Amino acid sequence: MFKVAWSSFYNHPLPEGHRFPMIKYDLIKEQLILEGTLNELDFFEPIPVSDELICRTHDKTYLKNLKNLTLSNKEIRKTGFPLSLDLVKREILIAGGTVMCCDFALDGGVSMNVAGGTHHAYHDYGEGFCLLNDQAIAANYLLNAGKAKKILIVDLDVHQGNGTAILFADNPNVITLSFHGAKNYPFKKEVSDYDVAFDDDVGDEIYLELLEVTLMNIYHKESPDFIFYQSGVDALMEDKLGRLSMTVQGLKARDEMVLGFCYRYGLPVVVCMGGGYSNSLYQIVEAHSNTFRVAAELYC
Numbered sequence: 001m002f003k004v005a006w007s008s009f010y011n012h013p014l015p016e017g018h019r020f021p022m023i024k025y026d027l028i029k030e031q032l033i034l035e036g037t038l039n040e041l042d043f044f045e046p047i048p049v050s051d052e053l054i055c056r057t058h059d060k061t062y063l064k065n066l067k068n069l070t071l072s073n074k075e076i077r078k079t080g081f082p083l084s085l086d087l088v089k090r091e092i093l094i095a096g097g098t099v100m101c102c103d104f105a106l107d108g109g110v111s112m113n114v115a116g117g118t119h120h121a122y123h124d125y126g127e128g129f130c131l132l133n134d135q136a137i138a139a140n141y142l143l144n145a146g147k148a149k150k151i152l153i154v155d156l157d158v159h160q161g162n163g164t165a166i167l168f169a170d171n172p173n174v175i176t177l178s179f180h181g182a183k184n185y186p187f188k189k190e191v192s193d194y195d196v197a198f199d200d201d202v203g204d205e206i207y208l209e210l211l212e213v214t215l216m217n218i219y220h221k222e223s224p225d226f227i228f229y230q231s232g233v234d235a236l237m238e239d240k241l242g243r244l245s246m247t248v249q250g251l252k253a254r255d256e257m258v259l260g261f262c263y264r265y266g267l268p269v270v271v272c273m274g275g276g277y278s279n280s281l282y283q284i285v286e287a288h289s290n291t292f293r294v295a296a297e298l299y300c
């Protein structure tokens, strides 16, 4: 079995009517245990990531302002969250989970965080529900510790991984790939190493075809030795914030493709959940749970 980062702190109460579905973090765990895909012992409680590790990716003053709650109102508005000490602690905990997942993935092939994939966080500011870029922090941890030499970040959330793209723009040891809706937020895209931007309403067939070709292309060209997978489920047709038209089954096939690729080539992979904003909470939980089910089928 593989290790999964989860904390009761992931589900942080937000003001009534806030569109971010925090409850999904509890429900995904409950569902996976209930159906027997995972058991309680597969989950581990993450330890908050250190300031030192955060500051290899983020600006020191930004981190200080986050922790002291001294960001400007404009900076807070950009994050999409009402800033609070608990929310900052939550984000530091999530990043800690992703860092810890790295070592579990090196041991067992795969490890997953029931949160994270906060790909809109930049060096010195947060946006789009992201305060700290967990996968970037974890990638820098791996490189610095000499535990990986060439990392590929596969970001399949419907929104471009703009923060991640810019954080590694000048780093040849981290290759960024983003599949996203061309007309989706962020409206000003950054340049990833590989960007695939889809027109509105693109569905399973075109998406999956391109994904297969792109993964193989990158594998042969870049020879990565470690993978991060941002497995957001907001490419679903019913998603309120996404503009693509994928089905739950299509997303499951996507997960099979990415995780199957990692499994086949023996590439350790850390998976983080990313976004999912369908009106149906059931559908969000089902789509995220499928990512774990696919991993369990391959690796257990």
Ligand SMILES: [Zn+2]
Pocket (backbone or CB within 6 Å): 157, 158, 159, 232, 234, 274, 275, 276
């Ligand atoms: Zn998203």
